[in-house]
Amino acid sequence: MIRATSIQPLGWLLATSFAVILPLRALAAEAVPSFSKATLAHAETIRLDAPENNHAMKILESLTTEVGPRLAGGPNDARAVAWAKAKFTELGFDQVWLEPVSFPTWQRGVETAEVLSPYPQPLSITALGNSIATPIDGLTANIIEFATLADLEAATKADVTGKIVFINKAMSAHIDGADYGPTVGARSRGASAAAKLGAVGLLIRSIGTDHNRLAHTGYNGYEDGVEKIPAAALSVPDAILLSNMLKRSKPVSVKMNLGSGPGPEYTSYNVIGQINAKRKTNKYVLIGGHLDSWDLGTGAIDDGAGCAVTMAAAEYIARKKLPIEHNIRVVLFANEEQGLFGGNQYRDAHKGDVKNIIAAAESDFGQGPVYALNSRVKPEALPLVQQMQKAMSGLNIQAGHNDGNGGPDLIALGAEGVALFGLALDGTDYFDLHHTANDTFDKVEAKRLNQTATSFAMFAFLAANAPSGFGSGESYLVEKAKSTKH
Structure with missing residues (x-):
């Protein structure tokens, strides 16, 4: 819940004399920003109509059918950019443009593994992004298992040297993905932690909550x-x-064979579409x-x-x-998966534009x-946030x-x-x-996706009609960002 708002002092004033409270309540009411009745009425129309009349499912079907997988810098990257630019135009966006994003690429190759002894059988694996290849004939070594990354980091070189490290940390399901952070370190840091102790390869239990035989x-x-070693995920x-x-x-003893490795530098694009307000505004x-x-x-997904x-x-x-009252800009960011390149580039290109971003x-x-x-x-914008939360509560949003x-x-x-919002x-x-x-x-389930599209429509519409700003570029949010661990 919201922890503090500018209207909280009214609760204390109610305990004071009636003669004092009336003028102060009037002043407080004037000081609290509020959405207009017309804006809230339009927002309610969105809530009632958009679940059945938005195009999210059609757009997603088009992307997955006409483009498919979109590995950054891979064969479908340029096709995805062309699709997005054309789709923005087809949907009637007022402005559509591209902003370049450059990054190193990575290529997937062969990926196989098998237990050689004592119980020979195949294993279902996939290379982790950015992994180097094994030798062309594969890599064979004995396995050493660790329950967690922390357990690996506490091990000795004598235990690990010459072996393939296997981190077997299970992940549990939560509505907010709360177990992802404690689990994903095995994927993001496990290879280097293993290499420091002399390991020749890394296998991790997939960072997932399913039991499909898909890694x-x-x-x-x-x-x-730190020396690089080949790294892959096992299906659960x-x-x-x-x-x-x-x-x-x-x-x-396990044999693993990966053909993955780095590719050439590549330039993709953030693809941007904007719906303009009737009045000219930045x-x-x-x-x-x-x-x-x-x-x-x-x-x-x-x-x-x-x-x-x-x-x-x-x-x-x-x-x-x-x-x-203000524009609505949709940014389809390039290469998030391999290092937030698109988001970082957008920041660099628009660093002087922060105060113009009402909310994101x-x-x-x-x-x-x-x-x-x-x-x-x-803090001064919290009453507006509360009004947005109330307007969106009809979508079962807390x-x-x-x-x-x-x-x-x-x-x-x-x-x-x-100023950021998290739906x-x-x-x-x-x-x-x-x-x-x-x-x-x-x-994808239409009912779920449509509720999400409706939620973003309500949020964007309300934010674009906010009677005052949410604080972008102001010292409070700058200092708050410095103290926030992402």
């Missing part, structure tokens, strides 16, 4: 100055299988998702859904000719539905807190003091599909 990929970071059933073998107190509300995906599925719901939200407002929110946690509205705004963030691609803008998406089943070959359009 989850994701970015693996190598620490500077194969991680359990391997652990069961190890429980029999016999050495387990101020805008920013919403969006990331256009890239991993290459195993078709990127429907991560993050085609985010692109589709934010495009659909802005298009709905324009198609219904709903009045907005990204959709990057699946299809939804949205269950809470969080914010990171100046009032959230004021120390949230807007999404991964907005971390860089948040550090510059942009919290129900991610209970998100990590069943995340970064797997199962991330495909057939997993």
